[in-house]
Amino acid sequence: MRLRLSQREALWAFAFLVIPLAFFLYFRILPAFQALWLSFYQWHTDPSQRNFVGLEHYARLLDDPLLQRALWNTLLYTLLGVPAQIGLGLSLALLLRAVPWGRELFRAIYFAPYITPAVAVAWVWSWMLSPHFGLVNELLSLLGIPPQPFLQSPAQALPTVTGVVVWQNLGFQIVLFLAGLESIPRQYYEAARIDGAEGFQLFRYITWPLLNPVLVFSVVIGTIGYLQLFTQVVNLNFTDQGGPLNSTLTLALYIYQLAFLRFQLGYAAAVTVLLFAIILFITLLQLKILTRRVEL
Amino acid sequence: MALFLLLMGSGVMALPFVWMVLTSVKPFPEIFELRLLPRELTWENYRIVLEETGFLRWFGNSLLVATLTTLSVLFFDSLTGYTLARMRFPGKQVIFVLILSTLMVPTEMLVIPWYVMSAERGWINTYWGLLFPGLITAFGVFLMRQFFETLPQDLFDAGRIDGLSEFGIFWRIGLPLVRPALAALGIFTFLGNWNAFLWPLIVVQTPEMRTLPVGIALFSGEAGTAWNLIMAASSLAVLPVLLVFFFFQRQIIEGVVLTGLKG
Numbered sequence: 162m163r164l165r166l167s168q169r170e171a172l173w174a175f176a177f178l179v180i181p182l183a184f185f186l187y188f189r190i191l192p193a194f195q196a197l198w199l200s201f202y203q204w205h206t207d208p209s210q211r212n213f214v215g216l217e218h219y220a221r222l223l224d225d226p227l228l229q230r231a232l233w234n235t236l237l238y239t240l241l242g243v244p245a246q247i248g249l250g251l252s253l254a255l256l257l258r259a260v261p262w263g264r265e266l267f268r269a270i271y272f273a274p275y276i277t278p279a280v281a282v283a284w285v286w287s288w289m290l291s292p293h294f295g296l297v298n299e300l301l302s303l304l305g306i307p308p309q310p311f312l313q314s315p316a317q318a319l320p321t322v323t324g325v326v327v328w329q330n331l332g333f334q335i336v337l338f339l340a341g342l343e344s345i346p347r348q349y350y351e352a353a354r355i356d357g358a359e360g361f362q363l364f365r366y367i368t369w370p371l372l373n374p375v376l377v378f379s380v381v382i383g384t385i386g387y388l389q390l391f392t393q394v395v396n397l398n399f400t401d402q403g404g405p406l407n408s409t410l411t412l413a414l415y416i417y418q419l420a421f422l423r424f425q426l427g428y429a430a431a432v433t434v435l436l437f438a439i440i441l442f443i444t445l446l447q448l449k450i451l452t453r454r455v456e457l
Numbered sequence: 458m459a460l461f462l463l464l465m466g467s468g469v470m471a472l473p474f475v476w477m478v479l480t481s482v483k484p485f486p487e488i489f490e491l492r493l494l495p496r497e498l499t500w501e502n503y504r505i506v507l508e509e510t511g512f513l514r515w516f517g518n519s520l521l522v523a524t525l526t527t528l529s530v531l532f533f534d535s536l537t538g539y540t541l542a543r544m545r546f547p548g549k550q551v552i553f554v555l556i557l558s559t560l561m562v563p564t565e566m567l568v569i570p571w572y573v574m575s576a577e578r579g580w581i582n583t584y585w586g587l588l589f590p591g592l593i594t595a596f597g598v599f600l601m602r603q604f605f606e607t608l609p610q611d612l613f614d615a616g617r618i619d620g621l622s623e624f625g626i627f628w629r630i631g632l633p634l635v636r637p638a639l640a641a642l643g644i645f646t647f648l649g650n651w652n653a654f655l656w657p658l659i660v661v662q663t664p665e666m667r668t669l670p671v672g673i674a675l676f677s678g679e680a681g682t683a684w685n686l687i688m689a690a691s692s693l694a695v696l697p698v699l700l701v702f703f704f705f706q707r708q709i710i711e712g713v714v715l716t717g718l719k720g
Contacts, residue, residue: 171546173623178552181537184593189559192570199569206576253466259459269706270467273474276698276709278652280670281691284677285473288480288684294489296476328470333713340714389563392654392670399678413655416565421659426569433566444561 193437199430211427218431228432230407231415234319235388238411241323242330243383247376249327250334254342255364257335268339272332279329283396286325287312312398315408322397322409326390334379341375342368374451381447385440389413412436474695481689488685502689511664512690515672522587522657522668523650529592530646531639537593538601539627543613553602559595564655572659582662590656591649597642600715604638605631641712644705648698669694 200219203212222228253271257264274282289296290311298308311321349367358366391413395402403410403418412432420429480488481502483495490496506512541553571590572581580586612634616626632639657668667675673694677687702709 167545170544170623174540174544174546174549177536177540177544177624177627181533181556181593181598182552184533185556185559185595188571188590188592189562189567189595190555192567192574193559193562195570195573196566199573253463256459256463260463263460263463265706267463267467268710269703270470272710273699273702274470276648276652276702277474277695278670278673278698280652280654280674281477281694282473284673284687284691285477288688289473289476294491296472296491299491331470336710336713389565391565395654396674396677399674413565416569417655417659420569420572426573430566430569433563433569436563437561437566440563441561 196430196433196437199427200434202427204424204426204428214427218428221428222431222435227407227410227415231410231412234408234410235390235412237319238323238326238390239384239387241320242327242387243380245323246327246330246334246383247379250331250379251338251372253331254335254338257339258342268332268335271335274329275332277329279392280396282325282329283393286328287397287399290321312409313405315404315406318398318404318408322394322404325397326387326393329393330383330386337375337379338372341372345371377447377450381443384443388436388439388443391417477688477695478692480685481692483685485683485685502685503693506686506689506693510676510686510690511667511672512676512693514665515667515669516693518584518587518667518672519651519669522584523647525588526591526650527643527647529588530594530597531643533593534597534642535601535632535635535639536627537598538603539605539631541598542602542605543608543631544623556595556598560599568656568659571656575660581660582666584666586660587657587666587668591646591653594646597646600642601635601638604635608634637708637711638715640705640708641715644701644709645712648701651698 201213201215203214205211257267260267290298292298292308292310292313295311297311301307301309310317312318345368349371350363353363353367390411394404394409394411394414395417398404398409403414413436416429416432416436419425419432479493479495482498482500484497484499484501487496537556541549541556567590575581575586580589608631612630613626616630621629652670653668654670654674657671658674661667661671664672664675673687673690676690680686
């Protein structure tokens with residue numbers, strides 16, 4: 162009787178899982194392997210004419226100047242954007258905890274860009290950053306700073322795009338840090354104060370180490386986000402996608418261009434495999450750091 | 458001091474929204490003058506966007522796709538999360554790890570096979586083509602599983618004694634108890650799909666099938682320097698999102714906290 166009950170439960174469980182499992186196998190796992198498979202073939206719309214080229218695409222990865230540009234840019238975005246959004250996010254979260262009123266309103270204002278369609282954000286910013294009629298240059302001129310080309314200059318385009326993305330992600334960071342700060346027991350601070358710690362010491366020896374899991378999470382999520390940067394890059398320089406001299410080209414945009422503008426799906430798939438490898442590496446690294454923290 | 462810095466920051470955060478709305482009510486020649494307030498207020502830009510572009514159609518497409526995806530995600534993610542958390546059956550752990558592992562695969566890697574698949578099956582430029590990739594999400598399954606795990610077993614046993622079916626236990630006992638999680642997941646799924654750009658850009662071919670983000674992106678390309686029109690279209694695209702945000706602020710903030718601290 163007991164066995165039959167458990168069998169009944171198992172049958173129900175499988176019935177509940179049939180559709181979701183089929184979905185994950187067919188639309189998530191199978192396509193991941195198909196991408197790998199495609200990366201060994203020369204793409205052709207007629208399946209019978211897709212020739213096996215082995216590792217040719219991967220060899221091409223090694224000396225493709227545009228890919229190197231995209232990789233280098235993606236690294237720059239990450240190195241500029243992740244520390245900026247974490248530093249600003251943490252500072253603003255600490256400030257928010259210090260003000261007596263209006264906390265919810267401020268939080269809402271900072272958070273709004275995060276859920277705003279990236280396309281709309283990109284268009285507003287590219288209008289405000291326009292070298293001739295842009296509001297930003299107008300404001301700079303009030304401070305006596307000469308007009309800047311921003312998105313139209315190979316040197317300034319990438320930092321400018323990063324700035325817009327940081328602006329958009331800031332609210333997310335602030336909310337995460339606020340929750341992290343909230344979870345630190347007050348007694349720790351009280352105990353430290355009794356021991357004579359104050360101001361920056363409290364931050365250095367209590368806040369910072371206890372905030373570590375949130376920081377690791379933010380770094381990893383931020384990095385993966387910048388690795389997949391697409392919408393803002395496309396729309397901020399719409400007529401010149403990838404920016405002047407490809408100065409804002411990202412891996413995701415390069416994949417899109419290869420696959421859907423040049424229809425080199427095989428080679429594009431090889432680039433996606435590279436992207437997957439990088440994301441896998443970062444995720445494993447995160448797991449490792451977080452579990453080590455827990456053990457300590 | 459803190460207050461002053463926060464006010465400055467809020468200015469920077471809000472400025473693009475303010476500028477967008479102000480530009481959208483200016484007549485075309487005035488937009489290059491860089492006056493903050495419009496000399497002459499006009500609704501003409503909105504009229505043009507609403508009447509002479511595909512805006513309403515794109516809005517409807519986005520609404521349809523985001524709503525259907527959200528309903529599907531809410532149902533299947535919670536059912537799957539419930540099954541993985543509360544039911545006993547062989548292979549449970551393997552299935553869970555299998556689903557979770559898909560989180561590491563970047564969308565860029567999947568869109569190429571999805572495109573090939575869609576082309577071969579005639580899904581390009583259809584609603585099904587827009588919908589299918591998002592119908593069930595690994596993240597949502599994970600989130601719901603975490604929630605169902607925290608509930609006491611007694612509640613479910615009581616349902617069993619009362620003679621509820623397995624589905625009845627999930628539907629009548631499980632679901633009402635995880636309402637906050639459902640709200641957070643639903644809002645995030647809706648916003649995510651409302652704002653989605655990469656896949657809709659790939660799968661859509663004709664102007665009628667565009668979703669709102671694709672519509673305004675391509676429309677702005679076509680509209681060139683008609684910034685007043687672009688800003689009117691952007692304002693209309695941002696408005697529903699901000700409305701959703703102000704109504705569901707608490708759930709959204711809780712959702713971020715959940716994803717960040719438990720994820």
